[in-house]
Amino acid sequence: MPNFTVVWEIDLDAHGHADAVHQALAIQRDPQSSATVFTVHGTDNTAHLDLDPWSASTRRAASTSPSTGTASACA
DSSP states (O other), X not given: OOOOEEEOOOOOOOSXXXXXXXXXXXXXXXXXXXXXXXEEEOSSOXXXXXXXXXXXXXXXXXXXXXXXXXXXXXX
Protein backbone atom coordinates (compact mmCIF):
# COMPACT_ATOMS: atom_id res chain seq x y z
CA MET A 1 0.00 0.00 0.00
CA PRO A 2 1.51 3.40 -0.99
CA ASN A 3 2.32 6.07 1.57
CA PHE A 4 0.87 9.60 1.29
CA THR A 5 1.41 12.87 3.13
CA VAL A 6 -1.82 14.88 3.39
CA VAL A 7 -1.54 18.62 4.07
CA TRP A 8 -4.27 21.08 4.99
CA GLU A 9 -3.07 24.56 5.77
CA ILE A 10 -4.66 27.81 6.73
CA ASP A 11 -3.41 31.28 7.67
CA LEU A 12 -4.92 32.64 10.87
CA ASP A 13 -4.55 35.60 13.18
CA ALA A 14 -4.42 34.24 16.72
CA HIS A 15 -3.30 35.12 20.23
CA GLY A 16 -0.87 32.21 20.31
CA HIS A 17 -0.09 28.72 19.08
CA ALA A 18 -2.89 27.02 21.03
CA ASP A 19 -5.45 29.61 19.90
CA ALA A 20 -4.40 29.05 16.27
CA VAL A 21 -4.81 25.29 16.63
CA HIS A 22 -8.24 25.66 18.23
CA GLN A 23 -9.38 28.03 15.48
CA ALA A 24 -8.09 25.72 12.73
CA LEU A 25 -9.74 22.67 14.27
CA ALA A 26 -13.06 24.52 14.60
CA ILE A 27 -12.88 25.52 10.94
CA GLN A 28 -12.03 21.97 9.86
CA ARG A 29 -14.91 20.49 11.86
CA ASP A 30 -17.50 23.06 10.72
CA PRO A 31 -19.79 21.29 8.23
CA GLN A 32 -20.43 24.62 6.50
CA SER A 33 -16.71 25.35 6.09
CA SER A 34 -15.29 25.87 2.62
CA ALA A 35 -11.82 24.89 3.89
CA THR A 36 -11.90 21.54 2.13
CA VAL A 37 -8.81 21.66 -0.06
CA PHE A 38 -5.95 19.28 0.68
CA THR A 39 -2.55 18.76 -0.90
CA VAL A 40 -1.61 15.09 -1.13
CA HIS A 41 2.00 14.10 -1.78
CA GLY A 42 2.49 10.58 -3.08
CA THR A 43 5.64 8.78 -4.12
CA ASP A 44 5.38 9.90 -7.74
CA ASN A 45 2.97 12.83 -7.79
CA THR A 46 1.25 15.61 -5.89
CA ALA A 47 -2.50 16.19 -6.02
CA HIS A 48 -4.65 19.11 -4.89
CA LEU A 49 -8.05 17.76 -3.87
CA ASP A 50 -11.13 19.82 -3.06
CA LEU A 51 -13.59 17.69 -1.09
CA ASP A 52 -16.38 20.30 -1.23
CA PRO A 53 -19.24 18.46 -2.98
CA TRP A 54 -20.40 21.72 -4.58
CA SER A 55 -16.99 22.72 -5.90
CA ALA A 56 -16.38 22.78 -9.64
CA SER A 57 -13.20 20.74 -9.16
CA THR A 58 -15.15 17.86 -7.65
CA ARG A 59 -17.19 17.59 -10.84
CA ARG A 60 -14.11 17.21 -13.04
CA ALA A 61 -12.44 13.92 -13.73
CA ALA A 62 -9.12 13.38 -12.02
CA SER A 63 -6.06 14.38 -13.98
CA THR A 64 -2.57 13.60 -12.75
CA SER A 65 0.78 14.78 -14.05
CA PRO A 66 4.33 13.59 -13.31
CA SER A 67 5.94 14.01 -9.92
CA THR A 68 6.47 17.74 -10.37
CA GLY A 69 2.88 18.33 -11.41
CA THR A 70 -0.43 18.51 -9.69
CA ALA A 71 -3.84 16.94 -9.99
CA SER A 72 -7.39 18.02 -9.40
CA ALA A 73 -9.90 15.35 -8.54
CA CYS A 74 -13.13 14.56 -6.85
CA ALA A 75 -13.59 12.71 -3.60
